[in-house]
Amino acid sequence: MNRLSPTTFSVAPMMDWTDRHCRVFHRALTRRALVYTEMLTTGAVIRGDRERLLGFDACEHPVALQLGGSNPRDLAESAKIGESFGYDEINLNVGCPSDRVQDGRFGACLMMVPQLVGDCVAAMKAAVRVPVTVKCRIGVDNQDPEQALDVLARSVVAAGADVLIVHARKAWLDGLSPKQNRDIPPLDYGRVYRLKAAMPDVTISINGGIASIAQAKDHLRHVDGVMLGRAAYHEPWRLLAVDPDLFGASAPHASMHEAIESMYPYIERERTRGTRLHAITRHMVGAFHGVAGARAFRRALAENCVKADAGVEQLRNALKLIAPAETEGAAA
Template identity: 60%
Template sequence: MMDWTDRHCRFLHRLLTRHSLLFTEMVNSGAIVHGDAERHLRFDDVEHPVALQLGGSDPAELAEACRIAESFGYDEINLNVGCPSDRVQSGRFGACLMAEPELVADCVRAMRDATDRPVTVKCRIGIDDQDTEESLDRFADTMVSAGVDALYVHARKAWLKGLSPKENRTIPPLDYPRVYRLGARLAPLPTMINGGIETLEAAAEHLGHMDGVMLGRAAYHNPMLLAEVDARFFGDTRAVPDLAAIMAAMADYAEAQQRQGARLNAIARHMLGLANGRPGARQFRQIMSVDACRPNAGPEVFARALDAVERTPLPAAV
């Protein structure tokens, strides 16, 4: 979810679910060690619990990134070995590292030595021509021997040769039973499943086999999905904010962030799906995507977008 689940996105998602573990976008360990760590790592305390997701393949550099991140107070540090993006392959991190499980294990050991936070790994079921039975078991067993605290497994292969990153999200077939078998074999190590999960009904079915479910694009494009998570999976029946309350909270947040130099559209872009399925949703998205980019745009844009929904009548009953 590079360029997606930034701190503005996570603030929004935390308004909708109090208990779900939120993940940062993947951050290159080199950007933390050699760049502006504050820009990459700062987050609002209300985001807890939140995991930092790192990309990299240099054990020493990843360890140093963990030491720097320690002071920011993340609840978990995750090494991403599942992203098929061209730009991560060129930097020798992401899914291409599934071909080098011993190197990934060295990274995990170094990270564990550098932090007392749980260190986890996110991977695919395999890459290219790997056999997903033998190679995935070998990869997972190597992570276990390195002391990994949990695994997140995307139930698709990543084809690094021949498919674009976008195609890798849809073309390789999903193989949920393969992940179920892995989870059962690794128990009691927590093993979570990811990939193509679009509804909470599907998530509940997966939880009959796995320790957890990771939602990505489904939660991003339809964020109100998260408003049902706490009651359904965590037993928290407290009311969640309705759309008007969410928009008001985000307006207050945007006002504070703009005083610190943030652009309104950098916040509004994560909110486009809030009104999905409601009358006026199209105008809501248009206002949030276009008006938020105008010079001097402020949180009043959110009020106009909400008004487009609230003043649009429901279709007449037949």
């Protein structure tokens, strides 16, 4: 296994999912993983409600801000704002294939203009002292991944990027929906391994279709870091294995049951600020996947925790539907 650091394991930035409440929940499951914000556009960061968009709980560290944009000056300003809020890393999105980023000519579209990506990274590096990283694909549409990824990687590394995170699938912008692009075209982990072999001094993480901590450990024989996305969100119990299995440290809590109970003070604080319980518990739907009582737990979240006046008591009642013993020793 490579040198252990926060980049060894991370939870992917995911639109509409990895908000601050999700990140606090994930932090109750792993202290060592690096967690990411949803992608925020430079326009939102510069002109939007910064406290609402960028504010986060101190327990989330280490936490990275992912930015979407293609103007070096705007990205530099946004990175500086993110650093001032206390983020531990600023990440540039060069991989999202959604219609939104295509319309804005950023995200995966930037794979086609590697020099511009390099300019963006250089501007961000000049603006902040925290690490600046890039998350990309192996290519887009009809690009040859052998050439496209190599050119992009060398451009951003020359500009000073500290880490390159590679989603091992092409972003197909012409003819596929973002949902279809989750499975088509096939993943090519070997291409990321070859990049690491060609650039041994560059910190490279891999992302895409990784379904378990066991699979993550296999990838770490070839690259420096692993990023889990949908598996971490839909089956968050897997994160309980991150600290012991990857870092040789104890998990923050012995079980999912205890982890959720540890969220009560946070929930109470958020409720006094006007946050609805559902905004937090929606990230817990998959907490007990495959465990006796899981269906009743999900139903209780859907029926009781969505109410405007719902509080910790409703979550406590939902949790009673899961016997504590049932949450121990979930497979990773």
